[in-house]
Amino acid sequence: MDARVKELVNFTKEKIGLEHYQLHTVNIYREKNILNGTDYMLSMEWYPNNISEHTDEDCNPVGTAVIDLDINSRRFRRIIFVGGTSLAVGLKFNTNDINEIIHWIEKETGLLYGKQFRIRKQEELNIYFEECFNGIPISPSGSIHFEFDENGRLTLFSVNGSFHSKEMFKEELFSLSLKDLEQTARNQVKLLEFPSSKKEKCIPMYGLEEIYVKNDKTGTIPFEPDVRPYIKIDKVLYWDASISGPFKRREINISETITIEQAFSREPHPDTFPITKLDQDKSIEAVVNFLRKQYPDDSGKWKLTYFFRDNRYINAELKPLQHDLRVYQRKLMVLIDTNTLEAANYIDNQSFLDMFDQYTASENITISKETAFEKIRTKIELKPVYVYDFEQKKYVLCGKLDCEYGVLANNGDVIKLQDF
Structure with a gap:
């Protein structure tokens, strides 16, 4: 030893x-x-x-x-x-x-x-x-x-x-109030369809989408349950011709053997390396070629949202341009080999979404967004939270707008989301 x-x-x-x-x-x-x-x-x-x-x-x-x-x-x-x-x-x-x-x-x-x-x-x-x-x-x-x-x-x-x-x-005194952020709160009320396994149906509901408002009122930071450094792309992907033959998945190996010298010299983790402009260009090409094989008829239907490194792969997240009101949305994750800069594997949540296809369609919506907001106005909470800002590379003081209640869009009932 x-x-x-x-x-x-x-x-x-x-x-x-x-x-x-x-x-x-x-x-x-x-x-x-x-x-x-x-x-x-x-x-x-x-x-x-x-x-x-x-x-x-x-x-x-x-x-x-x-x-x-x-x-x-x-x-x-x-x-x-x-x-x-x-x-x-x-x-x-x-x-x-x-x-x-x-x-x-x-x-x-x-x-x-x-x-x-x-x-x-x-x-x-x-x-x-x-x-x-x-x-x-x-x-x-x-x-x-x-x-x-x-x-x-x-x-x-x-x-x-x-x-x-x-x-x-970035130490500050909290100065935000709900009165100042009323319009922001109104804008955050969204209509979504929640699948109910008990009733096997989709239930339309208004809820307030959580968001962080910077204390200095210079902007907002979206609520993200999984936060990591990323490169924002937001590029719609197009192609003229498909590539024949299905995409062949490669085995993903996330294990690694670390030597004593690596540990004591504190060698940087490969996931800490920047994704260079050349990496981005090659990765975009790899994602397009993957789509041309696996989803050949989907030109112009997918947006590449961002890249991030994880487990020694470059991960590319894609979302469809068109989406419905369901709370769970379609998403693709393409894993790119950092050595070859070619797509190695992918994750598609379509099989998860297919579970809800047998559910009864959503009921008619009889409540407006404005009415829904008025019903939960007094239940909206604003709490101080320090949130990491990747641009400033510091934690900045924000107000977290949130609400534990939602409004059923078919009858106007106010319910606690946790119970639902």
Whole structure:
């Protein structure tokens, strides 16, 4: 074992209190973070000493400690005891003292409670924390999950996403009001058809599409559940002739073997490399050639929205120019080999959408958008949120416009979306 790895293994054993454990496996993996940096992790599996023989290769024995350690920061990303059973010496907490747990998290992460993280939800043996800045939530947000058993022993500690320093935030006083944003809220009310599996029919409903409004009123940031660096394209694709023969999918390999030298030299993840103008031009050509084979009659029907890197492939997202009112829309994702800059595989959600073809058509719409807005006007919420702005490369203060209620377009009933 490399001396540097061995030192980290010994550090982990002493820090977690793994006196009654033996190291079973160790490997290194890497992740790209939202700031386009690379994090290297030392992943370890520790078996309890009383496990002399284990034949099930697909499942770790109860009591196994699975631990991921950030090689650079020496902070634990994950501590998981399989089956909720821990034999670790220490890591025991007073279940009635939340402050003891918070203090331990502060010490292990270097974060300050109330300033950089706060409680999002608390259950009997589980506590969920979310990232914040001076108590204000963040999007996209890092999160922490802490779980313990009835005796107070830590059974799970997981840090997901990135937590950012003060320098990443453009600090401001929140100054937006619902009165100022009434027209924006009106514009965000959309009519969509929601499939109901219980009734096997499509139900038309008005709802407010979430959006972030910048605190300085210079613009908006769309609500995106999955945020990553991307290159916006917005190009309608045309071609004159098809290419004979079906498109042949290639096997997608997302696994990689990381060497010790790569980890300790902090070699950048391939997904952090920019998508150059030449890459874009070649990728557009690859997407068009894919469509000419797989969807030869669709010239002018697809818009290439953006490119982004993921799992060492360039991903191209396409959306149809024409779409209906259904909440789930058609989408294509074409995976482009970065070595050949040719399409290697694709994902089409049409098979998912086909499930709703047997549903009864939407009922007649009797309520106007304006009427729907008036029905939910008092239920619209505006909350301060720091949102990452890829142009400024900082988190900027925004107001999140949202509403938990919708209006049935066939009869005007106001319903809670969660219940629906």
